[in-house]
Amino acid sequence: MLILEKKPKSIISEAYRTLRTNIQFSKFDGELKTILVTSSGPGEGKSSTACNLAMAFAQGGKNVLLVDSDLRKPTVHKKFKVLNKVGLSNCLINGMEPNKVVIKYRDNLDIITSGTIPPNPAEMVASDKMRKFLEDVKKEYDYIIIDSPPLLPVTDAQILSTEADGTVLVVAAGESHKEACIKAKDLLLKVDATILGVVMSKIDENSGYGYGSKYYYYYGNDNNISKSQKLITRNA
Template sequence: MLVVKDKPKSPIAEAYRTLRSNIQFSSFDKEMQLILVTSSGPGEGKSTTSSNLALAMAESGNSVLLIDCDLRKPSVHKKFKISNYDGLSNVLAGHIKFEEANHWYNKNLCVLTAGKIPPNPAEMLASKRMKEFLAESRGTFKYIILDAPPVIAVTDPQVLSTMADGVILVVSSGVADIEAAKRAKELLENVNANIIGSVLNRVKIESRRGYYGSYYYEEDEKIAEEI
């Protein structure tokens, strides 16, 4: 659900804005321009997080590019209800230009879907063309958000994390296994990924524990916590 668009005044939408602000102020030396969003396993909400974060960044007047880098099981196009006929894979393969494949969701947010599922996702994402494409995008957009596959499932996120300024690990309460989340963190650290934080979602209200430095937002018996 795109709560930033559909429920802009909700506590959850405000949580994404807080996440946006935390990212913007997360580094004094280097701007966090290219952000990778991933999770330890499937079904933890990484695509929902990346999509709403992109909307939150765009609504503050920044030019934002959201790229669905899950070339195995893409879902960003479903959230924005746009076509996935042409996308990242088609651009990297040289079959179509970026300008012909992207979708301007609003005046500030540009979405590039995954496109046709290729036989070699990891190799395509690690290619020289991918690095060149991201470098070109840096010169056009203020922020670039990569929605990547789960870390433990495939090597794609590790490959992409080496190109990103920062990585956000999404962890879902009741879905993610603690050891799996630790393993995901270790795999990212093995390639020197800059993990700037985690997003914990789907926490039931009764399990809440308030403490200094955490932010809680209640809605529909769930809490989104940015840590």
């Protein structure tokens, strides 16, 4: 659910704005423009987090591009209810310029969907063309939010994390296994990815946090993912 669009004044929307602020101040020693959002496994809320985070940055006056780099099971176009005829894969395979496939969704927010699903997604995201794509769009936008496949089933997100300035890991409470989360973190650290933090989704309403069901919490800048800085948002 695009909660910042449907209920912009809700507590949940304010939560995403706080997440936005935490990310903006999470890196002090370099540029932070490309943010990869991933998870250990499927169904943990990474795409919802990426979409709402992109909207939060856009509503904050930043020029934002949301890229669906999940060239296996893309969902961004479904969440925004836009067409997915051409997109990232067409830039990588056919050499289309990003401005030829971009969807102008609203003020400050552009979207590039996945495009045609290729037979070799991992090779595509690891290519020089992918690096050039990111270099090109970084010139045009303040922030690029990248929705990627989950880490454990495929290698795409691990590859992309080396090109992103920072990575956010989404973990579903009560669903994600501790071992899977640790392995996902280790996969990122093995390639020297910058882990900005963790968003925990699907917190049960009886967990004692007092805000209702399925809340997200953001854990601040810590590559060992140990220091907690509670965030705020409910998974709609």
